[in-house]
Amino acid sequence: MTITLPETTVPTSAVAAIDCATAVQRLWDYLDAELDASHMAEVEAHLRGCSECGPHFAFARKLAEQIAASRTAVEPCEALHERVVAALAAEGFRRARPGTFDPPRV
Amino acid sequence: MTEEGTPSVTPAQAAPNLGRDARFEREVLSCLPDLSRFARSLTHDATDADDLVQESCLLAYRGYHTFRQGDDARRWLFRICRNSFFRQRSRASRFEPIDDAGDPAAESLAMAYGHLAAVQRGEGDLFDRIDVGPAINRALRELPSSFRVAVVLVDMEELSYEEAAVVAGVPVGTIRSRLFRARRLLQDKLFAHARDAGIYPATCATKKTADNQ
Numbered sequence: 001m002t003i004t005l006p007e008t009t010v011p012t013s014a015v016a017a018i019d020c021a022t023a024v025q026r027l028w029d030y031l032d033a034e035l036d037a038s039h040m041a042e043v044e045a046h047l048r049g050c051s052e053c054g055p056h057f058a059f060a061r062k063l064a065e066q067i068a069a070s071r072t073a074v075e076p077c078e079a080l081h082e083r084v085v086a087a088l089a090a091e092g093f094r095r096a097r098p099g100t101f102d103p104p105r106v
Numbered sequence: 107m108t109e110e111g112t113p114s115v116t117p118a119q120a121a122p123n124l125g126r127d128a129r130f131e132r133e134v135l136s137c138l139p140d141l142s143r144f145a146r147s148l149t150h151d152a153t154d155a156d157d158l159v160q161e162s163c164l165l166a167y168r169g170y171h172t173f174r175q176g177d178d179a180r181r182w183l184f185r186i187c188r189n190s191f192f193r194q195r196s197r198a199s200r201f202e203p204i205d206d207a208g209d210p211a212a213e214s215l216a217m218a219y220g221h222l223a224a225v226q227r228g229e230g231d232l233f234d235r236i237d238v239g240p241a242i243n244r245a246l247r248e249l250p251s252s253f254r255v256a257v258v259l260v261d262m263e264e265l266s267y268e269e270a271a272v273v274a275g276v277p278v279g280t281i282r283s284r285l286f287r288a289r290r291l292l293q294d295k296l297f298a299h300a301r302d303a304g305i306y307p308a309t310c311a312t313k314k315t316a317d318n319q
Contacts, residue, residue, distance in 0.1 A: 024214055025214050025215055027214040028213075028214050028217075028285070028286050028289065029210075029214075056222070060218075060221070060289075067262070067289075068261050068262055068264075070242045070262075071143070071262040072146045074146060077139075077142065080156055080160075081138055084159065087160050088164065088167050091168065093127050093130070
């Protein structure tokens, strides 16, 4: 089980060593890229040197990927669009191009 | 957004909101597929989702003067939709108590411990053994709504913690807490699902864990 580590811009010499508990506490913040550069670099450096933590991060990343992949696919629906426009019309809305359905971005 | 796009006199007198409506159509109605997907994630029901989309669009139209030019219309709509969803649930007396007690760092640790325990039980290859998609969808439906919203916004709609917090109307720390708790619950439910499906032999220890979900 391997994980792909992003490039870091923090010099290696400036990266503080962290233990496994600290690295794992930052697991989701790291995978979501929500840490600042120095904390990201600390986790990356730890993962390079720790064979124990890597699988946890890889599993968590896979879980997040699977959750993302389960996102409901919803196609542009003209019927819903028309229904919404009709409801809005009762509020005074007037569409720019009546009678046209321009499939919006998905 | 101000009313600066609203014509004052002829020839738009017959349609004083034409400029505003054109902007609304371009900026807001173009987000309908995203809004529809988000509503479906909240309700898990196509009919309820369409009703929620319509309600959200009406509220958005009525409050369009509060939308600031340059803001992200999709996130603005998500927030309206989320608020409308919880308001409807509250009216239906099905409001769920929100459990925000989880410490985010502790949840991350629990996630790793859960994975470690699974590896020791010989269940570390979960994702290689089953298609977890259906199990994730079922597990998402079982999550408390506030947790599900955090997962949908961050994992599915790819918002940052800060963006998700704005949509959900809660502090960033609350989104982290809910998100990390939700992911751990999903992990636990996936392992329980695999055992229930006979992928892994149930043991006394795992049976006890599953019963406690």
